[in-house]
Amino acid sequence: MADTTADTAPVLSLHQRILGDVEQNILSGRWPPGHKVPSEQLLAEQYGCSRMTVNKVLTQLARAGLVQRRRKTGSVVLPQKAQSAILEIYDIREEVKALDRPYSHDILQRSLRPADKAERERLDLSQRQKIVSVTCLHFAGEMPFCLEERLINLAVVPEAEAEEFHDLPPGPWLLGHVPWSAAEHRIAALGANEVAAQHLQLGAGTPVLVVERQTWRLDQSVTHVRLTYPGESHALMARFTPMQA
Known part of the structure; x- marks a missing residue:
């Protein structure tokens, strides 16, 4: 028998919300390679959070190879490497x-x-x-x-x-x-x-x-x-x- 769980979905943290939004903009192509990501200050104001929270999100995106961080000019979207998989994820x-x-x-x-x-x-x-x-x-x-x-x-x-x-x-x-x-x-x-x-x-x-x-x-x-x-x-x-x- 399946275990029961709460009836309401958990609320996403600010970190998860910002990460998901920025990631979706990049992976969907809405922000193409070379696009300048909004500054830490602008993102912090948009989401009502500290710049430290935004900084952690951008650092995570940089480690994953989605953005490049530059000290004076800010973060830009990187080109994604072309990859082909031998096995797709089938339904x-x-x-x-x-x-x-x-x-x-x-x-x-x-x-x-x-x-x-x-x-x-x-x-x-x-x-x-x-x-x-x-x-x-x-x-x-x-x-x-x-x-x-x-x-x-x-x-x-x-x-x-x-x-x-x-x-x-x-x-x-x-x-x-x-x-x-x-x-x-x-x-x-x-x-x-x-x-x-x-x-x-x-x-x-x-x-x-x-x-x-x-x-x-x-x-x-x-x-x-x-x-x-x-x-x-x-x-x-x-x-x-x-x-x-």
């Missing part, structure tokens, strides 16, 4: 629909709790930070299609504290609520562990395909997910082109 619903089968999902577990040591190391969290842990089973028709085990960093996605994921599964919900700037995949062919075997209706040790993915927003981890697919019914394919000089 599992679309994978099922591509098989011409009806999609559904079931939230098996959802909890709001402090991260344990291994989770803190994986997401680079402090000891006091909380996460949302979600286990979701995706179906293609009546058959289990994928077991999703996900951790969400509430410091980056505070809205997840009040989200139950019954209407929309965690993956597309996150894609619609927070932009990500980097992702890492790890793919392995393994034998199904006890949890995966039970939910995917497989024998223990049956071959499965495991995709682990972690995404970042600037220099903060957004989420880590472990996706387990029955090995005999799933394959990954990628198309790519040679890098251009």
